[in-house]
Amino acid sequence: MLPILARIIMDLVVAMERLSRVMVRVDLISDSPQETEGFGASLGQLLRGGELICLEGELGSGKTTFIQGLGRGLGVDRPITSPTFTLVNEYRGKNLTFYHVDLYRVGSGQEIIASGLDDFFFGDGVCAIEWAEKAKGLVPPERLWITLKHEGQSRRLISMEAIGPGYEALLSSLEGEVARRRR
Numbered sequence: 001m002l003p004i005l006a007r008i009i010m011d012l013v014v015a016m017e018r019l020s021r022v023m024v025r026v027d028l029i030s031d032s033p034q035e036t037e038g039f040g041a042s043l044g045q046l047l048r049g050g051e052l053i054c055l056e057g058e059l060g061s062g063k064t065t066f067i068q069g070l071g072r073g074l075g076v077d078r079p080i081t082s083p084t085f086t087l088v089n090e091y092r093g094k095n096l097t098f099y100h101v102d103l104y105r106v107g108s109g110q111e112i113i114a115s116g117l118d119d120f121f122f123g124d125g126v127c128a129i130e131w132a133e134k135a136k137g138l139v140p141p142e143r144l145w146i147t148l149k150h151e152g153q154s155r156r157l158i159s160m161e162a163i164g165p166g167y168e169a170l171l172s173s174l175e176g177e178v179a180r181r182r183r
């Protein structure tokens, strides 16, 4: 009986802790691949290392385009292409390492763990994951979660959710930066 009670109390504490985490959300509209790439670059310029950027969105919604911008913002000076057979591509940015993970071909969370991909989610560099919903139970709770949606031929809705104080500050800075550029 007691262990069950302790378990319930623990679960309640965890749930309350989750609820008390303020989530900051910023929605951006992009009207071209260049604009999506530019948003990625603005975000990339704000990163300092250790960040996890999770991207979710249907085929062709712009995940890779956004990540190409991220790389540019980080100072990667070679072309960023989707990791097809390797699942992860590694790039050297100006000051840190950038990992581009693509989980499109991954079938299960077990496969992610077996291939050691989850190590990249906790590293010192910057890690961006395409099809991140496949790793939902494996990524650390604090992260930036970006959902891209088709809103037309060349329009995309880019919704960004920050969980954790560092990511909230990051998103606020990005919002300021985007507003400044639009002025």
Ligand SMILES: Nc1ncnc2c1ncn2[C@@H]1O[C@H](COP(=O)(O)OP(=O)(O)OP(=O)(O)O)[C@@H](O)[C@H]1O
Pocket (backbone or CB within 6 Å): 030, 031, 032, 033, 034, 035, 036, 057, 058, 059, 060, 061, 062, 063, 064, 065, 066, 082, 130, 153, 154, 155, 156
């Ligand atoms: N506003 C936009 N932002 C991003 N891409 C756009 C936009 N408008 C049109 N596109 C087109 O949509 C496609 C986006 O391709 P991209 O490879 O970035 O998507 P993806 O989400 O990575 O796809 P996949 O799921 O196949 O990996 C490109 O062909 C791009 O030219």
Ligand SMILES: [Mg+2]
Pocket (backbone or CB within 6 Å): 063, 064, 065, 082, 130
């Ligand atoms: Mg892609």
